[in-house]
Structures are given as C-alpha cells and as structure tokens.
Amino acid sequence: MALSSISVLALIAFFIFEEGLPLMWKVGLQSFLLGDRWFPSKGSFGIFPMIVGSFWVTLGALVVGVPLGLACAIFLCELTSPKVGMVLRPMIQLLAAIPSVIYGFWGLIVLVPLIRNHLGGPGLSILAGSFVLGIMILPTIISISEDSLRALPRIYKEGALSLGATHWQTIWRVLLPAARSGIVASIILGMGRALGETMAMIMILGNAAQMPHSILNSARTLTTNIGIEMGYASGNHRAALFATGVVLFFIIMGLNSLALVISRKGRA
Amino acid sequence: MTPTRATLRILSLALCLSQILLPGCHRKQGGVSVVGSTSVQPFAEALAEEFMVGHSTEKIFIQGGGSTAGIQAVFTGAAQVGMSSRKLEENEKALIAVPIIYDAIAVIVHRTNFLDSLSMDQVREIYAGRITRWKEVGGTDRAITVVTREEGSGTRETFQNLVMGKKEEISLGALVQDSNGAIRQVVADDPNAIGFISLGLVNERVKALKLDGTEPTVENVRAHRYQIVRPFLFVFKAPPQGIAKEFLEYVLSPKGQKLLMQEGLVSMDQNLPSEARK
Numbered sequence: 162m163a164l165s166s167i168s169v170l171a172l173i174a175f176f177i178f179e180e181g182l183p184l185m186w187k188v189g190l191q192s193f194l195l196g197d198r199w200f201p202s203k204g205s206f207g208i209f210p211m212i213v214g215s216f217w218v219t220l221g222a223l224v225v226g227v228p229l230g231l232a233c234a235i236f237l238c239e240l241t242s243p244k245v246g247m248v249l250r251p252m253i254q255l256l257a258a259i260p261s262v263i264y265g266f267w268g269l270i271v272l273v274p275l276i277r278n279h280l281g282g283p284g285l286s287i288l289a290g291s292f293v294l295g296i297m298i299l300p301t302i303i304s305i306s307e308d309s310l311r312a313l314p315r316i317y318k319e320g321a322l323s324l325g326a327t328h329w330q331t332i333w334r335v336l337l338p339a340a341r342s343g344i345v346a347s348i349i350l351g352m353g354r355a356l357g358e359t360m361a362m363i364m365i366l367g368n369a370a371q372m373p374h375s376i377l378n379s380a381r382t383l384t385t386n387i388g389i390e391m392g393y394a395s396g397n398h399r400a401a402l403f404a405t406g407v408v409l410f411f412i413i414m415g416l417n418s419l420a421l422v423i424s425r426k427g428r429a
Numbered sequence: 430m431t432p433t434r435a436t437l438r439i440l441s442l443a444l445c446l447s448q449i450l451l452p453g454c455h456r457k458q459g460g461v462s463v464v465g466s467t468s469v470q471p472f473a474e475a476l477a478e479e480f481m482v483g484h485s486t487e488k489i490f491i492q493g494g495g496s497t498a499g500i501q502a503v504f505t506g507a508a509q510v511g512m513s514s515r516k517l518e519e520n521e522k523a524l525i526a527v528p529i530i531y532d533a534i535a536v537i538v539h540r541t542n543f544l545d546s547l548s549m550d551q552v553r554e555i556y557a558g559r560i561t562r563w564k565e566v567g568g569t570d571r572a573i574t575v576v577t578r579e580e581g582s583g584t585r586e587t588f589q590n591l592v593m594g595k596k597e598e599i600s601l602g603a604l605v606q607d608s609n610g611a612i613r614q615v616v617a618d619d620p621n622a623i624g625f626i627s628l629g630l631v632n633e634r635v636k637a638l639k640l641d642g643t644e645p646t647v648e649n650v651r652a653h654r655y656q657i658v659r660p661f662l663f664v665f666k667a668p669p670q671g672i673a674k675e676f677l678e679y680v681l682s683p684k685g686q687k688l689l690m691q692e693g694l695v696s697m698d699q700n701l702p703s704e705a706r707k
Contacts, residue, residue, distance in 0.1 A: 165441075200598070202580060274618055283574040283619055285604055368579075368605035379604050389607060393497035393581025 177410060181403030193404065199370045201390070201398040208405055210372045214287070214380035215356060217373060218366070221291025222298055222355040227348055229295070230302030234344075237303070238310040239332055250304075257300035265361030268293040273365055282377030285367030291376070293361055298351035305350065309343020310336060346424035353416045356409070359384040383409050460488035461672045465499015465512035466583045467608040468532065468627045469661045472689055473512055479688060480679050487672045493608070496583030500524065503664050509673045511664035514583030514627070525668065528660040529680050530694040533628035534588055535637040535645040535657075537613070539620045543568050546639035553593055555623060558600030563621065575603040576615050576624035584609060587659040588625050629693035650695045661694070 185193050188206050196207020233253070237246050268289055277284030317339055321331040337344070367379025368389060381389075387402045394402055463473055470493045477489040494502075496513040500521055503511035517526050536552055538544065547555075547566060554560040555573055564570040577599050578585035585599075593599060606612045612624040617634040628645050631637045637645050640657065649655040669677055679685050686696050 198601070200601075203598075269614075277619060283604060283615075283622070285615070363607070369602050370605070371601040379602075381605075389579050389605060390581070392494045393501065393579075395497075395501060 174410065177403055177406045180400055181405070181407040184397060184400035185404045185407065187397075188401075193401075194408070197372055199386070201394065201401060204397065206397075206401045206404075208383065208386070208401075208408070210370060211381050211383045211386045211405070212408070214366070214373055215382040215384070217287050217376070217380065218290045218294060218362070218382055219352055219355045221287060221376065222294035223348065223352060225292055225295025226298045226302055226351055226355075230299050230347075230351070231306055231344065233299070233303045234306035234310060235332055235337075238307050239328070239336070253300050253303055256296070261297065261358060261361040262364070264293050264297055265364035268361060268365040276377070280377060282375075283367060283379060285365055285379050286377045287366070287373055287380050288376040289365045290362055290380075290382075293365060294355045294358055297358065297361070298354050301351045301354055302347045305347030306340070306344045309340040309347070312343070313339050342423050342426055346420045349416050349420035349423070353413050353420075356382075356413060356416070357384060359388045363388050459672075460490055461510060461676060462490045462492065462502075462508045463510040463512060463663075463676075464492045464494060464502040464508035465664070466496040466514040466661070467493040467610075468496075468514040468582075468584050468630075469512035472530075472629070472661070472692055472694065475692065476680055476685055476688060477676070479685075480676055483679075484672075484675065487675075489672070489676060495579065495581040495607075496586070497581035500664055503666050506666065509665070510669070510676070511662075513662040513664055514659055515586040516660065517662070517664070525665045526662040527665070527677060527681075529663055529677075530661050530686065530689045531650065531658055531697050532661055532694050533645050533650045533655055533658045534584060534591075534625050535628045535631050536623065536625050536640060537616050537631060537635040537637050538623050539616060540634065540636055541620055542636060544638065545636075546642060548641050549592060552640065553597060556593060556599050556603065557597050558602055571621045574615075574619050574622040575600060576612050576622055577603045577605055578609075578612065578625075579605050579607050582607075583659065584625065584627065587657070591657050591659075592625075628695075631693070647690075647693070647695050651697065658695070 184206070193206055193208060194212070195209050196205065197209045198205040198207050199210065237249060241249075272289050272292060273284035273286075275284075276282070276286060276289055280288070313336060317335055318331055321335045322328070326335070362382055362385045366381065366385060368381050368385055369379040370381050370386075371378075373380040383405050387405055390398070391402055463477070470491060474491045477491055481487065481489060492508075496515050499508065499511035500513055500517070502508035503524060504521075511524070513526070514532065517524060536547065542563075544563075544567060551560065551566050555566070556575055556577070558575070560566060560573070562570055562572055577588075589599065604615065606615055609626040609630050612626050613630060613632075613635055616622040616624040626635075628637070628647075628650075631645075639645070640655070643649055643655045645655050645657075650658055663677055663680070665673070680689075686698075690696055
C-alpha cells in the first residue's frame with residue numbers, strides 16, 4: 162500500500178518534470194524565474210510577479226492565521242474546561258471541511274465589496290486573499306499546535322506553577338517555548354496549504370498578471386496562474402504552466418521537509 | 430510475499446484500471462459532448478434543453494472551458510462539437526466551422542457611471558493602460574478598474590482584434606475573470622470598473638456604453654452600424670453525423686434561431702425579423 166502511494170507521487174512528479182523542465186531550459190532559468198512579463202502569446206514567460214504574489218498572499222495568510230490559531234490552541238488547551246473543548250473542536254474541524262469554492266464565494270460577495278468601499282482599490286486584492294486563506298489554514302495550525310501543547314510532560318507546567326509563576330507566565334515562558342518545534346511545524350504545514358490553494362484565490366485575487374505594489378492591488382499566484390490558463394494552453398504555453406508546477410513542487414517539498422526536520426528536532 | 434497478498438495487489442490494480450477504462454466505455458454509447466466557449470455555453474444549454482424535450486432518448490452534454498479549449502477538444506476527438514465565439518485561426522482551418530448566430534460585444538460600466546458613450550480610441554487607451562483615471566474621459570477622479578477575460582477566451586480574442594487592433598496589448602494590470610458572467614459580476618459591483626461582455630448577457634445590473642456614438646442594439650448590429658460583432662460557431666472535425674447533425678439542424682431551424690434571438694443574439698439573415706428582447 163505504502164509502495165503504491167509513493168509510486169503515485171513519483172509518477173506525478175516525473176510527469177510534471179518531463180513536461181516542464183525542457184521549457185525552463187529553453188527560456189533560461191533566470192529569465193523564467195526572474196522575468197516580470199507573462200505574455201504567453203508573445204513568448205514571454207516570466208513568472209516573477211506570480212512568485213511575488215504567492216509570497217505576499219501566503220505571508221498575509223500567516224499574519225492572519227498564526228496569532229489567531231495559536232491563541233485558539235492555547236485557549237483550548239489551557240484556558241477552558243474540557244466540555245467547551247468538546248464543542249469547539251468539531252466546529253474547528255468543520256472549518257477544514259468547507260470546500261474552498263465556498264470560501265471564495267463568501268470572499269467575493271462579502272469581503273471584496275467591504276475592502277473596495279472602505280479601503281479602496283478594486284477589492285479583488287491580496288488583502289482579501291490573505292484574509293480568506295488565513296481562515297482556511299486555521300484548523301491546521303490549531304489542531305497541530307494544540308496537540309504539541311498537550312504532548313508536553315505535566316511536570317513542565319506543575320514545576321513552573323509551583324515555583325510561583327502565574328498561569329499566563331507559565332504558558333508564555335515555559336509551555337510555548339517547549340512546544341516550539343510542533344508549533345513551527347504546524348505553521349509550515351499551514352504555509353504549504355496556503356501556497357497550494359487555487360480555487361478560492363482565482364475568485365478573489367483579481368488575477369492581474371503584474372507585480373503587486375500594495376496589499377490592495379490585484380495579483381496572481383503560481384497556482385492561480387496554472388488554474389486560469391490550463392484549459393486552453395498548448396505547446397510552449399502549456400509547458401510553461403508545467404514548469405510553474407515544477408517550481409511549486411520544489412517550494413512545497415522544501416517546506417514539508419523543513420517541517421519534518423524541525424518537528425523531529427523538538428522530539429529529541 | 431504470501432500468495433494472498435499478491436492476489437490482493439492484483440485485484441486492487443484491476444479495480445483501479447477498471448475505474449479508468451469503464452467510464453470511457455460508457456461515453457461511447459450515446460450522447461454528444463459540446464465543449465468550448467463560455468459565451469456560447471448558456472445559449473447552447475438552452476438549445477440542448479429544448480432539443481432533448483423533443484428527442485428524449487438522446488443526450489447532449491455541454492461544457493465550458495473557452496473557445497480555444499473547445500477547438501482543441503474537437504481536434505483531439507475529445508468532443509464531437511466545439512463551441513467558439515471567435516473565427517478560426519489559420520492553424521485551425523482544417524476544422525469545419527458553422528456559424529449559428531451572431532453576437533455583439535458590449536463595453537459595460539457600472540449603473541451609476543456618468544458616462545453614456547466612449548470613442549473606440551478611448552476604450553483602446555483605457556485597456557492599453559494609458560488612460561488610468563475616469564477624469565481623463567469626462568468622469569470623476571477615480572482610478573479605472575479594467576476587467577478582461579483570460580487569454581484563451583473567444584470574447585477577448587474578438588475584442589483584441591476589433592477594438593485593440595494588431596499592435597496593442599491589453600494591459601497586464603487588468604483584472605482577469607474567466608467568464609462573461611464573472612466580468613458582469615465585477616462590473617456590477619464596482620463603480621469604477623469597465624469590462625466587455627456578450628451583448629446577449631447585458632442586463633439591468635450594468636450599463637452598456639455607446640461606442641463612437643453607436644448604441645449596441647440588435648438593430649444596429651443587423652444594419653452593420655455597430656461593428657464589434659463575432660460569429661458563434663459550432664466546430665466539427667468532419668461533417669456531422671447522427672445526433673450531432675440533428676442538433677445542428679435544430680439550432681439552425683427557425684425554432685432554434687427564434688430561441689437565440691429571444692436571448693439577445695443577432696441573426697444576420699435579413700429574412701428573419703429581429704425579435705424583441707425578453
């Protein structure tokens with residue numbers, strides 16, 4: 162069974178690399194990754210604006226999701242009775258079960274007009290994308306952070322409290338640092354999820370293929386670039402989209418490996 | 430590995446393969462897939478529904494994806510009929526294209542936009558990104574939100590050819606939406622937006638501008654006064670047979686044409702009276 166799942170992953174990776182790498186060679190690695198004009202019909206394949214777009218949207222998602230998620234994890238683990246936890250935890254899991262197109266729809270109908278009317282710009286923006294993505298990665302961050310907090314030996318907490326620390330001091334100075342590796346792993350996994358989100362982002366980012374200069378600008382991410390153009394791309398254009406997939410593959414593999422290394426280090 | 434495990438592996442492999450092969454078998458049995466332009470799609474769906482009422486044993490499956498995707502699907506045989514909202518390019522001329530009706534492209538703005546009319550030059554400059562504020566064309570001092578379709582769209586292709594011209598490109602800063610309906614939604618919500626959609630889809634939520642003084646109406650299109658017009662095509666690899674042929678004949682029949690004209694599309698057949706919009 163394990164062999165078959167690894168082989169599926171290997172097959173997918175092989176396929177993407179086979180389709181995408183020749184184009185990266187042809188266009189030149191530097192002009193592909195750093196070029197800032199994406200004009201497939203004219204033969205321009207620079208994906209730098211998309212890399213920047215992905216970066217900003219993901220960063221924004223972390224700014225929204227990490228403080229909120231950590232606070233929630235601490236709340237669930239340390240600050241409430243188990244009964245409240247029994248109600249809240251399934252609701253948080255439900256957040257993960259909502260299809261991303263529903264998130265995108267909500268963002269389009271509720272969030273985008275709010276941003277446009279009160280903050281300016283077209284509303285379809287990095288800000289909208291970050292906010293929605295931040296909510297989407299909450300279940301990941303909350304459940305993994307909470308697990309790492311729960312996994313800590315009780316003597317940490319009991320020792321700190323018996324030495325005279327307040328409950329909050331215990332949480333902030335003893336428990337969180339001790340659970341650091343698990344929390345960092347949850348953040349990195351949330352980051353991977355945010356990087357891979359496509360459907361909701363196509364609906365609320367605006368998809369302008371240009372370098373964003375502010376969070377109120379529209380942008381395109383690596384994933385939405387593929388999503389929008391895959392239906393009709395052919396020849397070099399199609400290969401360029403696969404090449405974008407190669408870049409995404411490396412980024413996400415890198416992040417996941419980082420998450421693994423960090424979480425293992427903590428356990429030692 | 431014990432024999433039982435080997436058997437299990439073979440069985441699961443067989444199960445996987447059957448899932449891949451069997452659906453393909455089913456598709457060969459009947460039904461026509463019609464794939465392509467998101468502009469043609471809603472009208473094709475209406476036509477298919479009417480057609481299937483009269484021919485209850487036959488199935489027609491309509492799918493979007495854009496004109497270019499539809500044409501490619503016909504090339505590869507993935508679909509029997511392609512829908513296109515633009516003329517075929519040189520390298521697509523091997524396919525058979527049948528115009529089923531004509532459609533104008535309207536440039537739309539928000540209901541509350543003060544402007545009623547723009548010149549073609551102004552629209553071109555706005556889309557090229559050189560005019561960036563409504564003040565420059567006689568409106569208020571707000572930044573213009575330019576909205577366009579994705580590159581494979583037939584609507585965009587027609588707009589590019591007939592409004593932008595050969596040398597101009599639509600600005601990279603324009604927002605990209607993947608269907609006429611999505612553009613209409615953005616323009617209906619954003620007071621600073623400008624977009625282009627099929628004339629048949631203009632409703633009371635947006636305002637269609639006059640171009641060079643000519644209003645985009647069915648009469649003006651038939652009289653060749655409004656010129657931003659494109660044919661809706663059904664594309665085939667070979668002369669259509671069977672259900673595909675019957676569907677095409679239905680679409681071209683007076684009944685089919687009447688249905689399309691009621692939706693705001695334009696028949697260039699001067700013998701047919703232009704229908705009032707619904």
